[in-house]
Amino acid sequence: MTTTEAPPGSLPGTARAARPQERTAQRRRAILDAATRVFGERGYNNGSLVEIAEIVGITHAGVLHHFGSKEQLLLAVLAHRDEVDIERLATQQxxxxxxxxxxxxxxxxxxxxxxxxxxxxxxxxxxxxxxxxxxxxxxxxxxxxxxxxxxxxxxxxxxxxxxxxxxxxxxxxxxxxxxxxxxxxxxxxxxxxxxxxxxxxxxxxxxxxxxxxxxxx
Amino acid sequence: MTTTEAPPGSLPGTARAARPQERTAQRRRAILDAATRVFGERGYNNGSLVEIAEIVGITHAGVLHHFGSKEQLLLAVLAHRDEVDIERLATQQxxxxxxxxxxxxxxxxxxxxxxxxxxxxxxxxxxxxxxxxxxxxxxxxxxxxxxxxxxxxxxxxxxxxxxxxxxxxxxxxxxxxxxxxxxxxxxxxxxxxxxxxxxxxxxxxxxxxxxxxxxxx
DNA sequence: GTCTATATCGTGATAGAC
DNA sequence: GTCTATCACGATATAGAC
Incomplete structure (x- = not known):
């Protein structure tokens, strides 16, 4: 999934600018998933931004564009996992x-x-x-x-x-x-x-x- | 303790060659202690040979001379801890x-x-x-x-x-x-x-x- | 046995083109 | 938003002098 087609449901002509923040959010989530996997497989110290970036299909500079630093990426991974858990708990009482x-x-x-x-x-x-x-x-x-x-x-x-x-x-x-x-x-x-x-x-x-x-x- | 005085009890003149393997063993133990500390404080991946060497008072090349590689040093640390435990168990039944x-x-x-x-x-x-x-x-x-x-x-x-x-x-x-x-x-x-x-x-x-x-x- | 010097590599991060 | 290019740094490991 590295192509740049318009999001489903968007009108032709308005495609590119329609929901840029949505595509960004998707990318961020993809990076978070990859980072979760890499940090798990290799630990934080030994895990590298290059490997995370390769999984997503971008370069490590792209990853840093979204999260600023490796450390912030780790904290985002942990926060994200908590959010997911909380969602699951909120659904059922x-x-x-x-x-x-x-x-x-x-x-x-x-x-x-x-x-x-x-x-x-x-x-x-x-x-x-x-x-x-x-x-x-x-x-x-x-x-x-x-x-x-x-x-x-x-x-x-x-x-x-x-x-x-x-x-x-x-x-x-x-x-x-x-x-x-x-x-x-x-x-x-x-x-x-x-x-x-x-x-x-x-x-x-x-x-x-x-x-x-x-x-x- | 970075000086190179003769081991206590050795005769003058025979000092340097008297028990070289004993001084080596002492050095190895000092390196193991330092490595145990560093690997504990920083983990294996994040711990560095330079830091271990500094504690002992030598360079990282010296550490590698004794243990060959960082990986072998880790295994030696773990084996050493087991030996110490076994000794303690052997003393008292x-x-x-x-x-x-x-x-x-x-x-x-x-x-x-x-x-x-x-x-x-x-x-x-x-x-x-x-x-x-x-x-x-x-x-x-x-x-x-x-x-x-x-x-x-x-x-x-x-x-x-x-x-x-x-x-x-x-x-x-x-x-x-x-x-x-x-x-x-x-x-x-x-x-x-x-x-x-x-x-x-x-x-x-x-x-x-x-x-x-x-x-x- | 320890040193200095060096080779080689990978890292996180930044700058600027597109 | 992602790329290429480059930076500065630190890592492990090796070679050879002393």
């Missing part, structure tokens, strides 16, 4: 409590069919802890929000405030299992059963938490 | 069963005082899933061995064969929690309590496993 926890398992199940996204996330999250990585703030914030969401769901499920430190620790643990399993699965997909293992751990944690809260609320 | 699981918690506790090692491990493990990363085989094998060890300990603890798939899944999960918590902790040390959280999860998993095995052995 957001699950709460135990349903939210089941939703995590369903996500793990879905992830077994899209190793690209999983790898992008896993590689960039770990890479972000180095030096002054551009995505460091992003992931710090992301984990904080995620811990809050999982703690809310756990609190609702076991009947304890989400601020209870045992609940918060359990939330950290569930997120940690998801991330840790992803790395193991990426290295050895046949041995590691992500969704089943996650289901098992969540059940074990909820059960243990329930007991603990019942004993000393 | 290896803990088994529930004691081995407690040993994992103790390790997590010790890790809170050495973020450098933790970061090296976390960053390299995730980076290793990319493309044809030189450490990919190393980490694949490492996870396999680790899963086996934890499964052995779990099997002994709950009275089930280590080959039981529920036991293996539980072993994957425990390793995943350790790794996932490390990333969260590196990004936000104040919020994430590694050892306590790990203890909680291991207890929950063991308890759940015990129940499951008792129901259907």
């Amino acid at each position: 957001r699950p709460v409590g135990a349903e939210f926890l089941s939703h995590l398992v369903a996500t793990a199940q879905a992830n077994t069919e899209r190793s690209g996204i999983v790898q992008t996330y896993a590689v960039l999250a770990a890479e972000s802890v180095t030096g002054d990585h551009p995505a460091q703030e992003f992931f710090r914030g992301r984990f904080a929000v995620l811990r809050g969401d999982v703690a809310d769901a756990l609190g609702l499920t076991v009947g304890a405030p989400a601020s209870d430190e045992r609940v918060v620790a359990a939330a950290s643990a569930i997120i940690a299992v998801m991330d840790g399993l992803q790395v193991q699965w990426l290295l050895d997909a046949e041995t590691v059963a992500m969704p089943d293992t996650l289901r098992f751990v969540i059940d074990a944690i909820v059960e243990s938490l329930r007991r603990s809260v019942a004993a000393t609320p | 290896r803990p088994v069963g529930a004691e081995f699981l407690s040993h994992l918690v103790a390790t997590a506790q010790a890790n809170t005082e050495r973020s450098g090692i933790v970061q090296t491990y976390a960053v390299l493990a995730a980076e290793s899933v990319t493309g044809d990363h030189p450490a990919q085989e190393f980490f694949r094998g490492r996870f396999a061995v680790l899963r086996g060890d934890v499964a052995d300990a779990l099997g002994l603890t709950v009275g089930a064969p280590a080959s039981d798939e529920r036991v293996v899944a539980a072993a994957s999960a425990i390793i995943a929690v350790m790794d996932g918590l490390q990333v969260q902790w590196l990004l936000d040390a104040e919020t994430v309590a590694m050892p306590d959280t790990l203890r909680f999860v291991i207890d929950a998993i063991v308890e759940s496993l015990r129940r499951s095995v008792a129901a259907t052995p």
